[in-house]
Amino acid sequence: MNTSLKLIVESLLFASSEPLTPRQIRDLLPGKDLKEIKHVLQELKNEYEKMDRSFLIREVAQGYQFRSLPLYGPYIANMPSSTPSRLSRAALETLAIIAYKQPIIRQEIERLRGVDVSSLVRMLLKKGLIRIVGRKSLPGRPIIYGTTGKFLEVFDLKDLSSLPTLKEIEELGYGEEG
Amino acid sequence: MNTSLKLIVESLLFASSEPLTPRQIRDLLPGKDLKEIKHVLQELKNEYEKMDRSFLIREVAQGYQFRSLPLYGPYIANMPSSTPSRLSRAALETLAIIAYKQPIIRQEIERLRGVDVSSLVRMLLKKGLIRIVGRKSLPGRPIIYGTTGKFLEVFDLKDLSSLPTLKEIEELGYGEEG
Amino acid sequence: MTFTTKLEVFEGPLDLLLHLIKINEVDISDIPIATITDQYLEYLDLMKALDINVAGDFLLMASTLMHIKSKMLLPKQKDDFEEIEDPREEIVRSLMEYMRLKEAANELASRDILYRDVFKRGIEMDSPSGQEDINTAEVTLYELMNAFKMIIKKKYPDIVLRFKAESWSVKKKMVEIMKRLKGVKNLYLGDLFSTMGSVSEMIATFLALLELVRTGSINAFQDREGSDIRLEAINK
Numbered sequence: 239m240n241t242s243l244k245l246i247v248e249s250l251l252f253a254s255s256e257p258l259t260p261r262q263i264r265d266l267l268p269g270k271d272l273k274e275i276k277h278v279l280q281e282l283k284n285e286y287e288k289m290d291r292s293f294l295i296r297e298v299a300q301g302y303q304f305r306s307l308p309l310y311g312p313y314i315a316n317m318p319s320s321t322p323s324r325l326s327r328a329a330l331e332t333l334a335i336i337a338y339k340q341p342i343i344r345q346e347i348e349r350l351r352g353v354d355v356s357s358l359v360r361m362l363l364k365k366g367l368i369r370i371v372g373r374k375s376l377p378g379r380p381i382i383y384g385t386t387g388k389f390l391e392v393f394d395l396k397d398l399s400s401l402p403t404l405k406e407i408e409e410l411g412y413g414e415e416g
Numbered sequence: 417m418n419t420s421l422k423l424i425v426e427s428l429l430f431a432s433s434e435p436l437t438p439r440q441i442r443d444l445l446p447g448k449d450l451k452e453i454k455h456v457l458q459e460l461k462n463e464y465e466k467m468d469r470s471f472l473i474r475e476v477a478q479g480y481q482f483r484s485l486p487l488y489g490p491y492i493a494n495m496p497s498s499t500p501s502r503l504s505r506a507a508l509e510t511l512a513i514i515a516y517k518q519p520i521i522r523q524e525i526e527r528l529r530g531v532d533v534s535s536l537v538r539m540l541l542k543k544g545l546i547r548i549v550g551r552k553s554l555p556g557r558p559i560i561y562g563t564t565g566k567f568l569e570v571f572d573l574k575d576l577s578s579l580p581t582l583k584e585i586e587e588l589g590y591g592e593e594g
Numbered sequence: 595m596t597f598t599t600k601l602e603v604f605e606g607p608l609d610l611l612l613h614l615i616k617i618n619e620v621d622i623s624d625i626p627i628a629t630i631t632d633q634y635l636e637y638l639d640l641m642k643a644l645d646i647n648v649a650g651d652f653l654l655m656a657s658t659l660m661h662i663k664s665k666m667l668l669p670k671q672k673d674d675f676e677e678i679e680d681p682r683e684e685i686v687r688s689l690m691e692y693m694r695l696k697e698a699a700n701e702l703a704s705r706d707i708l709y710r711d712v713f714k715r716g717i718e719m720d721s722p723s724g725q726e727d728i729n730t731a732e733v734t735l736y737e738l739m740n741a742f743k744m745i746i747k748k749k750y751p752d753i754v755l756r757f758k759a760e761s762w763s764v765k766k767k768m769v770e771i772m773k774r775l776k777g778v779k780n781l782y783l784g785d786l787f788s789t790m791g792s793v794s795e796m797i798a799t800f801l802a803l804l805e806l807v808r809t810g811s812i813n814a815f816q817d818r819e820g821s822d823i824r825l826e827a828i829n830k
Contacts, residue, residue: 249470249488253713254495266494292427304715310427316444317432400550433715474712482715489711502710505699506605512698523810528691531606531651556810556828570708580701582694 243270244278251282257301332358333367333389337401340384341371347383359383421448422456429460435479435569477568478575510536511545511567515579518562519549525561537561545570607655608692610637615689622689625682627666631659650804657764657801658685767802775812775827783814783823 247263260275267275279295279302286294296305306314332355335347347355362368371384390397425441438454445453457473457480464472474483484492503511510533513525525533540546549562563576573579604610614633615622635656638648665681680686706712775781786803790796803825806812815824 245470246488246491249484249492249713250495252471252482252484252715253492255715266491292423293430304430306427306431310424313424313444314427314431317428400548430715483708484713486706486711489713492713493710508703509605509695509699512702513695515702516695516698528688528695529606530608530655530688530692531649558810571702572706572708572712582698582701 243267243274244281247275247278248282251295251302251304254303257298257303259301262301329358329361333362333385336362336368336383337385337389337398341382342384343374343376343380343382345380421445421452422459425453425456426460429473429480429482432481435477435481437479440479474572475574476572477565481569483572506531507536507539511540511563514540514546514561515563515567515576516582519560520562521552521554521558521560523558606649607652608689610634610652611655611685611689612692623686625686627659627663627682631656631663634659650807653801654804764798764801764805767799768806771799771802771806771825772811772827775825779826781825783825786825 246267250263250266251258260272260279263275263279264270264272283295283297283302292310293304293306295302298305328351331351332347335350336342339346339350344355344359347359359368363370366386366388368383368389369386371382373379374382385398424445428441428444429436438450438457441453441457442448442450461473461475461480470488471482471484473480476483509529510525513528514520517524517528522533522537525537537546541548544564544566546561546567547564549560551557552560567573568575604613611630611634614630614637615625618626618629618633620626620630638652638656662681662685708714771781771786774786787796787799790799803812807814811828813826813828815826816822
């Protein structure tokens with residue numbers, strides 16, 4: 239029965255993104271006592287140390303956690319972060335205006351949104367979601383904006399013509415996904 | 417040197433929260449070729465299958481991912497931060513139609529289910545299980561839906577072709593809870 | 595009263611039909627349509643009696659069933675060349691398809707589902723569900739149904755609703771609604787029904803409306819919860 243408890247505890251450590259304390263583990267497993275769990279944790283830790291894998295179990299912050307060996311850190315650090323930052327409501331609205339009304343100048347976006355959008359436009363440019371398409375032959379030669387290929391990619395669109403209509407976007411309550 | 421590549425790949429899989437495709441891994445490891453990486457992935461997968469631990473490597477969404485064994489699911493599901501997202505029967509039926517009949521428009525889903533599905537479709541979109549693929553050149557330009565990579569990931573599928581084929585139904589093989 | 599405990603189980607009219615076929619132990623390819631139709635309508639009445647709102651889809655199926663039933667009663671005229679189609683054929687096809695899809699759903703449900711049966715590394719908190727700050731929402735048939743009930747209640751407080759629309763052609767009403775929508779941008783549900791003289795005409799109109807919404811010819815909107823429903827033609 240001890241083997242099974244060991245693997246249960248292992249599965250909890252495996253799934254958790256945070257270190258788990260013996261107490262936390264005990265609370266998840268009614269009927270098991272703390273001593274048993276501590277013993278099993280130590281056992282697991284020793285096992286992985288001998289196993290020669292790319293990760294092992296470490297005691298950190300009063301808890302236990304799977305950790306990769308420092309040797310592999312540089313490779314892991316190269317991985318693109320899997321959580322793309324979310325766009326705020328305001329950024330999304332600005333992006334929507336550009337997507338639907340492109341090519342468009344900033345003054346026109348501001349007329350539609352009723353507020354200054356220069357910092358939002360800068361942010362969208364930085365994220366690679368919009369780009370400078372050209373300049374308008376108007377006084378001041380304002381910059382014209384349009385969306386990028388990355389925009390299509392991020393919003394999972396085949397092309398610009400498959401943009402949902404504004405009404406559909408509202409219905410879908412879009413915006414969270416990104 | 418091959419052992420090391422294996423452990424490097426393992427460390428990447430272990431650190432990633434998303435399934436990694438051989439191509440993604442190759443891009444992280446300059447100088448390695450795809451064939452080598454595929455070979456190593458297969459080797460790792462086989463190793464874990466024999467290892468009798470609480471997790472192993474599965475092929476999902478065209479990539480490889482560490483996953484706990486179903487046996488330990490109930491314990492992990494008890495963790496406070498885990499959010500077991502249960503789909504209702506209705507949501508599952510709608511998702512099944514989209515999975516098997518994609519690309520598909522909403523009207524067709526509704527014809528098959530016999531009920532309005534707009535709120536279910538919205539929910540599935542929000543959960544990232546389905547996506548807008550394009551628009552049909554029909555009156556009203558209805559939106560075409562398809563499943564996502566996340567759908568494959570959630571339902572433990574390597575790709576769409578590994579969806580189980582449906583048995584022909586001759587009689588009321590009800591049985592299952594409705 | 596075997597139904598009462600099962601009330602919420604039915605996902606839609608097809609689900610209910612399958613249930614009736616099952617409890618009657620009849621062959622799906624040879625449905626005793628009169629019996630099934632009666633039981634189906636009984637069920638809808640039961641729902642109404644229990645003050646459960648019957649979704650529009652259930653009503654549409656009811657009219658389809660009644661239509662098939664009446665067709666079955668007609669004497670068969672054997673044409674030498676053309677084979678007469680069984681009026682039940684279409685519904686049988688739908689039912690078979692629906693069964694297949696339930697099977698597909700079972701297949702999906704039986705897999706090792708992520709976050710239900712198996713877990714990947716790094717369980718994170720679920721992101722809070724998005725705020726739905728949409729002020730104009732598309733209404734469901736269910737809400738449309740409710741709105742219609744209110745209109746009838748106001749006009750005929752004593753009447754018991756029975757959704758039989760034989761005397762008025764639903765098709766004709768569909769054409770009429772589209773015509774009225776042609777010239778204008780919006781049409782409010784209240785206005786649509788205000789000119790009608792009889793309940794049966796209103797029901798026919800309502801069924802026509804459901805059909806138009808279902809087929810995507812018109813959209814129904816509600817600007818605020820409880821406000822009058824606004825109909826809009828979808829421009830082609």
